[in-house]
Amino acid sequence: MGGRLAGGRALHVDRQEPEPQRLRPVCAAPHGPAQHVRPQVPRVRRRHLRWHRLPGCLAGRPRPLSRLPQGPRRLARPPARERTGGRGRDRRRDFQPHRRLPGQRRSCGRQHGQGSHHQHGLGPRPGDQGGLACAEPPGRPARRGRRAAMTVHDVIVVGAGAGGSAAASLLARRGIDVLLLDKSAPPRDTVRSDGLMPQAIYWLDRLGCVREVLAEAKGCIKGCDLYLHGRHLLTGRFPDDTPYPDFALLVLRRRFNEIMQAHAVASGARFAGGTAVRGVARDGEVVRVFADTGRKAVEHRARIVIGADGASSVVSRSIGNNLKDGVLGLSVRTTYAGVKCDAGIRVYFNRDYFPSYGWMFIDEHQTACVGVGCAVDPKFPPTDNLGAALRQFIDSDLKVTLADARRIGPFSGGIAPHFRPEAMTADGVLLIGDAACQADPLNRGGIHTAIESAFYAADACRLALDAGDFSRAALARYEALWSAHSEPDWRTSEIFMSLAKNPGLKELVLFLLEQVGTLGEADPRFGGFASGVFSGVVSQSSWLSVRALSEAVPKDPAAWVALLRENSKSKTSITAGSVRLLAGAIASAARGGAGLARRPGASLDWALEVLTKAFTFADRRLSAPRAVASPEN
Known part of the structure; x- marks a missing residue:
């Protein structure tokens, strides 16, 4: 049987019991007669030629260009008689095109006729029949030991969540070449609605996509209800005297992700979904990003890589961080x-x-x-x-x-680390959002902290690209911005979380929570302050500020009278309420002490941890440098 390839070269194939119009995969193993080879099809431009006749043995009715054979890597499935193994599964290694037999040399893609010997060492040897595919066009000299040219992006953002999409938008709108990678091809599909706190709405407004988010909101919330042991304790309102709006939004998470990604693409970033990043490595002046797209290994390069790939960040592990080195939410x-x-x-x-x-x-x-x-x-x-x-x-x-x-x-489960990683930056690498463990330890909020850190990271990347210096020292502005604007509240929340996580102090913590809720219900101003601190709208470090506490504590005696009456059985007697309040405080403290005594070793470590965090916070507040200017984005 014979055919004719492009260029007029004859193709001779010897086969037993030929089957017309059937394609066989190329096999270089010496275990049988040579098989039929898919002929090479000349490349045509679709806009000039929409129909094309196949040459040689495949000539027949015209096929659309989209149905033409796509090259030697799309191999036909082997016939049933050549498959072995149970349930039709092909267990022969020679029919797995992505693997090579021992001693078999890599295919380079071009068609070679009978008796030809390609200088790459990839074609058939003299005496072999059939041919192997070679990607090199005819006449091009061999490229041996030379790496193909690869596009070097200015910035690659790994993770297209809230922080990653925000960083890509901020950088791309300034004309920076940005590639946004995410392991999910479409946005993550979920049926749940997530709450966007007032801080998130503020940063979305600065980003420029708050109108799209408001249009998709499933609810506008002005406050939060607190329940203790099944009993309603407090309805807290978001304060209206802060830079943030006095409401929160409920948005379907899938739509929110779509809006963020679409805004990044509209700003000029290029999005590559379905790309699972496996690691990053510094190579001279660029950072190499290794990933998988389906079953294909790919590599991207950039001058700076921003890791926004969540709590299980591959980028964070690549720069030496231990992701299980502290408290996890x-x-x-x-x-x-x-x-x-x-x-x-x-x-x-x-x-x-x-x-x-x-x-x-x-x-x-x-x-x-x-x-x-x-x-x-x-x-x-x-x-x-x-x-x-x-x-x-x-x-x-x-x-x-x-x-x-x-x-x-x-x-469905989620995880958010609540500890400071060993490094937030490295040479050519930045971490933002959950990848940098920046979620609020007190209320577990991660969306607004991720977008805020994206603003700081984008500003640092812009200056580093302008200077042509991508070292860790050049990216230090990112950490300086975060430390000046976000770290005090984050460390205060970390101390609160450290106090509450000890199960031995359960009774004491719940007692204090009940009294704060009761007082906040009696005095709306104090209730708004407490709700604002818990939600992060009011700076968490305000609890450690004598001036802020003195302004927030109720000045009206009626609020304290209501607190004492609420602690009495009859809800009317001030004296009985005072006695029960004092007795409850003593009993809760005694139970807390007994709980700590049950595990003395763990309790001692916990006490040292809390003291260390308190001293670290105080030292940073006292030795804080001059305030760093906010980013211009």
Whole structure:
């Protein structure tokens, strides 16, 4: 049987029992007669030629150009009689085009006729029949030992979440060549609605995409309800005297991701989805990014790489960070539909699953995101898994609320590290968001902290690119900006979390929380201050400021009278309330001391940890350098 290749060269193939029109994969193994080879098809420009006839043995009816053979790497499936193994699975290594036999040389892609010998050492040897494919066009000299030219981007952003998309947008709008990589080809699909705190809305406004987010909002929340042991304790409002808006939004997470990615692309960034990054390495003046796209290994290069790939950051591990070196915030959540209650945010505390706490975000369509979260420390491992804690939370605190609702989403987990990594920058590398462990330790908020850090990182990258210096010293402005504007509140929240994570102090923490909630309900101004600190709208370091506390503490005696009456059994006697309040404080402190005494070794380590963090915070506040100017983006 014979055919004719492009250029007029004859193709001779000897086959037993030929099957017309059937293609066989090329096989270089010497275990049988040579097989039929897919002929080379001349490359044509689609806009000039929409139909093309196949040459030689494949001549027949015209086919659209999109149906032409796409080259030697798309090999036809071997015939059934040549497959071995159970259930039709091909177990012969020679029919796996992405693997080579021992001693077999790599294919270079070009068609070689009978008896030809390619100088690459990749074609058939003299005496062999058939031919191998070679990617080199005919007549081009061999390129041996020379690396092909590769595009070097200015910045590669790994991770297209809130922080990564924001960084790509800020850099691309200034004309910087940005490549945005994400392991998910489409945006992450989820049915849950996530809360965007006022800080996130503020940064989205500065980014320029707040209108799109507002259009997709499923609820506008003006406050948060606090429950303790199933009893409503406080309705906190977002204060209106801060730079942030006085409301939060509930947005479907999938739509939020789509908006952020679309804004990055509209700003000029190039998005490559379905790219799972495996590692980064510094190579001279560039950073090499190794990734997988499907089953294909790819490599990208850039002058600067921004790691925004979350808590399990590959970029963070590549620069030497240990991702399990401190406290981790874990969460498990699910979604319910048909919830019979008003839209809002609810937070639940209960001694049965403390130090875990529960939450429920209800949007205007009666869909609720329900979950529990806790801080996990190696010194105090959780006694039960969070899945069981979530079921207990639903069966106890939400039994009435979710009586007529139905669950429409699976249990899904999340993780957020709450410790300072060893390095936030390296030569040509920056970490932002959860990759840099920047989520708020007090309220677990990560969206607004990621977008804020993106502004600082974009400013540092812009200056480094202008100077042509991509060393760690040149990128130090990023850490300076974050330390000046965000670190004080982050370290204050870290101290609060360290106090609350010790299970021995459970009774004392819940007692103090009950008194603060009761006083905040009696005095709306103090309630707004407490709610603002917990949500991060008010600086968390205000709790450690005597001036801020003196301004926030209720001045009206009626608020204190209401607190004392609430602690009495009759809810009316001030004297009985005072006695019960004092007795409760003493009993809670005694139970806390007994809880610490049960584990003296772990408690001693915990006390040293808290003191160390307190001294570190005080030292940084006292030795803080002159304020660094905010980024211009």
